[in-house]
Amino acid sequence: MSPTVERAGNSVATKSGRQRAILDLVRSRTIRTQEELVGALRSRHLDVTQATVSRDIRELGLLRVPAGSGVRYLLPAAEIDAEAARSRLHNALSQHTQGIEFIDLLGIIHAQPGTASLVAVALDNARFEELAGTVAGDDTVLLIARSRPAGQRLLARLRTILEEPA
Amino acid sequence: MSPTVERAGNSVATKSGRQRAILDLVRSRTIRTQEELVGALRSRHLDVTQATVSRDIRELGLLRVPAGSGVRYLLPAAEIDAEAARSRLHNALSQHTQGIEFIDLLGIIHAQPGTASLVAVALDNARFEELAGTVAGDDTVLLIARSRPAGQRLLARLRTILEEPA
DNA sequence: CCGGCGTCTGCATAAATATGCAAGGGCGGC
DNA sequence: GCCGCCCTTGCATATTTATGCAGACGCCGG
Numbered sequence: 218m219s220p221t222v223e224r225a226g227n228s229v230a231t232k233s234g235r236q237r238a239i240l241d242l243v244r245s246r247t248i249r250t251q252e253e254l255v256g257a258l259r260s261r262h263l264d265v266t267q268a269t270v271s272r273d274i275r276e277l278g279l280l281r282v283p284a285g286s287g288v289r290y291l292l293p294a295a296e297i298d299a300e301a302a303r304s305r306l307h308n309a310l311s312q313h314t315q316g317i318e319f320i321d322l323l324g325i326i327h328a329q330p331g332t333a334s335l336v337a338v339a340l341d342n343a344r345f346e347e348l349a350g351t352v353a354g355d356d357t358v359l360l361i362a363r364s365r366p367a368g369q370r371l372l373a374r375l376r377t378i379l380e381e382p383a
Numbered sequence: 384m385s386p387t388v389e390r391a392g393n394s395v396a397t398k399s400g401r402q403r404a405i406l407d408l409v410r411s412r413t414i415r416t417q418e419e420l421v422g423a424l425r426s427r428h429l430d431v432t433q434a435t436v437s438r439d440i441r442e443l444g445l446l447r448v449p450a451g452s453g454v455r456y457l458l459p460a461a462e463i464d465a466e467a468a469r470s471r472l473h474n475a476l477s478q479h480t481q482g483i484e485f486i487d488l489l490g491i492i493h494a495q496p497g498t499a500s501l502v503a504v505a506l507d508n509a510r511f512e513e514l515a516g517t518v519a520g521d522d523t524v525l526l527i528a529r530s531r532p533a534g535q536r537l538l539a540r541l542r543t544i545l546e547e548p549a
Numbered sequence: 550c551c552g553g554c555g556t557c558t559g560c561a562t563a564a565a566t567a568t569g570c571a572a573g574g575g576c577g578g579c
Numbered sequence: 580g581c582c583g584c585c586c587t588t589g590c591a592t593a594t595t596t597a598t599g600c601a602g603a604c605g606c607c608g609g
Contacts, residue, residue: 232587250565266589271567274449281447281566282459283440288565288597293448335504355497398557416595432559437597447596454567454595 235263236273240292243279248290303378309339310379317379319372324360333358347371401429402439406458409445414456468508469544475505476545483545485538490526499524513537 235258242248242257251270258265278293310317313332318325328336337353340360347367352359362368401424408414408423417436424431444459479498484491494502503519506526513533518525528534 252565267566268568268590269588271565272588275567276449278449283442283444288441330500332500332504334501355500418595433596434560434598435558437595438558441597 230263232273235265235269236277238263239270239273239277239279243290243292247284249284249287254290303343306339306343307378309336310375314379317372317375319360319362319368321365322362322368324358324362324368324371326358326360328356328358330356332356345371345374347374396429398439401431401435402443404429405436405439405443405445409456409458413450415450415453420456468505468510472505472509473544475502476541480545483538483541485526485528485534487531488528488534490524490528490534490537492524492526494522494524496522498522511537511540513540 238258238261239254242254246257248254248257251267251274254270254274255265255267258270274290280291280293281288282291309332310326313328313336315327315329317327326333326336333356334353337351337358340348340351340358347362347364347370349361349363351361360371362371404424404427405420408420412423414420414423417433417440420436421431421433424436440456446457446459447454448457475498476492479494479502481493481495483493492499492502499522500519503517503524506514506517506524513528513530513536515527515529517527526537528537
């Protein structure tokens, strides 16, 4: 097999294109075995063997987890964690929060009495790189952004997360 | 093999004892293959075969993840979370709490002034199935158990957590 | 006391995954 | 253009994991 037969640029017969396809497949449907993955890749015109898929899976760090009677592959822990943290943050924000504003580097979140530290923990876990840290009082969380624009980005991201249906 | 050869109660040759040992091993050292796990169990005087370990791993939902050149087993995310929550609860209880008692379905935790909601949050996060919910005042947390026996179990579990070194 | 049924386990083996090896191709230096 | 080096892959196979089946045991219900 030639490593670089095509160059359609973003999604085909290169190694990284294939790996992107694998991530996509694993994310969107249930993949139980490497052979199954090989089949799915074939139907995307990516012809590979199980051996290659095995190597890809290692490089991508995919998890193999027991699911029902059998096993399935999942996205790497880092992705799962980020996603889980995101969703917990959504819950925390939507349940306990009354407002968010940013003034320069500093963000203020008004939360319900006693829930500030809960919200702060959720924020910490989400690991935004724009966010240097949080301080929780009883009903207020103070956020310290890494820069003024970072603060604006963070505000936008939080608003998005808050509105997301997920 | 007999399923209930012993009844020393807390850690031996029953299925659940073995599974606890497996969790313990996976937590504390790097387990790369099921055979390796079999060996480790042997040295704890738990004689099993790879087949049994395979079934245990499925039941426990252990993750198999690529690690360096090779693979290793890890605890499922749920457990990791539960464990983290447990440990936070331990901290919360031991730092802010002065006493726990149960009367029928209702539990009362006396906490230091202003810390009740903190403790309550930690309890909520620990997701005990015996626990229907909590109400936090300023220095008192009220717990509502799902049943009388659930209340007793919960009390026992909380006391254990409180005393645990971990 | 005697089936009957369900659970748990080992054994043997099937199924799935990982890997040593060698081949093919790209790329840079000469 | 030729050579050497590196990267990627398939093939064949080793290694690892899952499972069909049968035996052993406990727990009823009669």
